[in-house]
Amino acid sequence: MSFCKHVFQQAEEIWEQSHNHPFVRGIGDGTLPIETFQYYLVQDYLYLLDYAKVYALGVVKAHNPRIMEQFAKQMDGILNGEMSLHKQYAKRLGVSIEEMERAKPSAMNLAYTNYMLSVSQSGTLAELTASLLPCMWSYWEIGKRLNTIPGAADHVFYGEWIRSYSSVEYGEMCMWMMELLDKLAEGKSDTELARLEEIFLNTSRFEYLFWDMAYRKEMWEIERSIGV
Numbered sequence: 711m712s713f714c715k716h717v718f719q720q721a722e723e724i725w726e727q728s729h730n731h732p733f734v735r736g737i738g739d740g741t742l743p744i745e746t747f748q749y750y751l752v753q754d755y756l757y758l759l760d761y762a763k764v765y766a767l768g769v770v771k772a773h774n775p776r777i778m779e780q781f782a783k784q785m786d787g788i789l790n791g792e793m794s795l796h797k798q799y800a801k802r803l804g805v806s807i808e809e810m811e812r813a814k815p816s817a818m819n820l821a822y823t824n825y826m827l828s829v830s831q832s833g834t835l836a837e838l839t840a841s842l843l844p845c846m847w848s849y850w851e852i853g854k855r856l857n858t859i860p861g862a863a864d865h866v867f868y869g870e871w872i873r874s875y876s877s878v879e880y881g882e883m884c885m886w887m888m889e890l891l892d893k894l895a896e897g898k899s900d901t902e903l904a905r906l907e908e909i910f911l912n913t914s915r916f917e918y919l920f921w922d923m924a925y926r927k928e929m930w931e932i933e934r935s936i937g938v
């Protein structure tokens with residue numbers, strides 16, 4: 711069994727929880743309140759700025775020029791592609807880019823991006839790839855599943871989100887990253903494979919927590935408890 715198939719099986723329960731989360735279900739049936747999506751959008755914009763840095767670190771860590779090219783392309787895709795989806799949504803919601811850039815990341819958002827950046831700075835290219843794959847791949851799984859709901863991809867607001875993450879081009883990008891992790895995992899010791907699996911599971915858990923944070927519009931719990 712390929713390494714990705716193996717870690718997918720290990721993470722399946724966690725991913726199912728994301729599929730069943732009211733935020734994700736709300737995108738699928740069109741009932742997610744727009745202000746909840748707006749909160750997510752702003753947090754996700756900040757998240758992606760850090761995510762792009764993980765790809766930049768990938769360029770630094772890779773030796774193979776093809777891998778360097780791909781990581782650079784992914785980084786460009788986020789800064790000029792994925793962000794354009796966010797920017798389009800922001801425009802529709804009347805949120806300016808400056809507002810998004812002025813926003814503060816939630817505690818969970820910071821924990822997630824700092825975890826990925828720390829794994830990526832101190833770890834191997836395989837560890838870096840294991841940390842970013844669940845983010846990419848789980849969105850594909852969610853996009854594909856939501857796309858099976860009749861009419862969901864045509865929803866006036868959420869349709870574009872679903873079409874984007876269930877698209878063939880997006881799927882190809884995910885498959886490239888899966889193949890890369892499989893190649894990088896080849897010949898690794900059991901200890902190293904266990905470490906890759908742990909990283910993959912941790913960012914899978916963070917993916918779930920990100921949906922939940924956005925659904926609850928969580929910021930810093932300490933501010934809530936002291937009334938800031």
Ligand SMILES: Cc1ncc(C[n+]2csc(CCO)c2C)c(N)n1
Pocket residue numbers: 754757758761784787788792845846849917920
């Ligand atoms: C919290 C969170 N997790 C995953 C994604 C999905 N995602 C992140 S980067 C990228 C493009 C591929 O490099 C995609 C699709 C997201 N937007 N926000």
